[in-house]
Amino acid sequence: MASKKKAKELQKARYVPRGLAPCGHDVVRERLTKLAMAVRTGTPVALHHAYVFAGPDGIGKHTMAMWWAQELKCERHGGCGECPSCRQIMAGSHPDVVVLESEGQGKKIGIDPVRELIRKMSLRAQHSGPRFSVIRGAHLLSFEAQNAMLKLLEEPPGHAVIVLITPAVGGLLATVRSRCQVLRFDALSEAPLLSILEAAGVPPAEHKARVAACEGSAARALALDEEALAAREELIEAFEALRKDPFADLEELTRQLAEKSGNRDENLLVLFYWQMQKARSAARANAPETATLVAQAERTSATIRMLAAGVNAKVAIRDMLLDVRG
Numbered sequence: 387m388a389s390k391k392k393a394k395e396l397q398k399a400r401y402v403p404r405g406l407a408p409c410g411h412d413v414v415r416e417r418l419t420k421l422a423m424a425v426r427t428g429t430p431v432a433l434h435h436a437y438v439f440a441g442p443d444g445i446g447k448h449t450m451a452m453w454w455a456q457e458l459k460c461e462r463h464g465g466c467g468e469c470p471s472c473r474q475i476m477a478g479s480h481p482d483v484v485v486l487e488s489e490g491q492g493k494k495i496g497i498d499p500v501r502e503l504i505r506k507m508s509l510r511a512q513h514s515g516p517r518f519s520v521i522r523g524a525h526l527l528s529f530e531a532q533n534a535m536l537k538l539l540e541e542p543p544g545h546a547v548i549v550l551i552t553p554a555v556g557g558l559l560a561t562v563r564s565r566c567q568v569l570r571f572d573a574l575s576e577a578p579l580l581s582i583l584e585a586a587g588v589p590p591a592e593h594k595a596r597v598a599a600c601e602g603s604a605a606r607a608l609a610l611d612e613e614a615l616a617a618r619e620e621l622i623e624a625f626e627a628l629r630k631d632p633f634a635d636l637e638e639l640t641r642q643l644a645e646k647s648g649n650r651d652e653n654l655l656v657l658f659y660w661q662m663q664k665a666r667s668a669a670r671a672n673a674p675e676t677a678t679l680v681a682q683a684e685r686t687s688a689t690i691r692m693l694a695a696g697v698n699a700k701v702a703i704r705d706m707l708l709d710v711r712g
């Protein structure tokens with residue numbers, strides 16, 4: 387229980403003071419910095435007004451958007467973090483910066499909040515820099531809501547900037563996508579993940595396991611609780627033992643492991659168990675397919691170990707199926 391509470395606190399931590407300093411995504415960040423600098427210094431620049439920040443959840447797309455708002459609206463030297471504009475953006479109370487998001491659990495964003503956003507974006511900016519709006523989970527915008535936005539994306543009033551954030555660009559209408567510049571964000575590599583964990587105060591002893599299990603998502607690295615980390619380690623150890631001892635009690639071990647893991651792992655475990663049984667009977671009967679069956683079982687076992695170590699499940703399972711089917 388205590389560890390769950392701690393995980394929640396850590397998750398919250400990503401929004402406090404460090405919240406507006408993005409980690410990783412250097413190419414995107416550099417590009418946005420240049421644009422903001424040009425806007426602030428009045429250098430003529432082709433600042434596009436509509437962007438899609440595309441990439442997996444929990445890797446800092448929203449953080450980057452809010453950081454960019456600060457860069458664009460700062461009253462001093464850009465993202466100073468101290469001027470009234472920067473402070474209001476950090477506090478979520480800047481009159482020129484609007485954030486729209488789903489009410490949760492994949493709920494669609496309807497046309498009414500979008501109309502309200504369009505209205506706000508048509509007002510004159512109260513502070514220096516453009517009006518700035520962010521839509522988190524933009525793929526959740528309803529069909530009507532996306533259509534209602536077309537004019538805003540095409541021709542925003544004044545110098546408005548709109549950022550649509552989504553892990554699923556395919557959920558946006560082609561007419562929306564074509565009006566935006568799409569900036570791709572990749573899963574985070576080890577270095578930014580480590581600095582995020584460090585900044586959030588996660589004990590260094592946990593860093594390695596969290597980085598290995600989070601699939602490049604800082605949000606997941608922070609949210610993994612100690613119990614989940616320990617269960618993953620046990621899973622890996624148990625499979626190692628299984629690999630070394632061909633006479634292990636497979637049925638009992640499979641049952642134990644399935645209890646500890648999620649459905650995805652459980653299905654693979656069942657497959658593994660079935661393949662091992664077939665391979666054993668074939669070996670006892672000296673059947674010619676023994677080698678193939680053993681190879682298949684080993685391939686499944688390797689996949690399960692990769693999953694336990696935190697690799698991308700879709701890719702690992704797809705590769706395994708391709709190998710097994712030959």
Ligand SMILES: [Zn+2]
Pocket residue numbers: 459460461462463464465466467468469470471472473
């Ligand atoms: Zn500032």
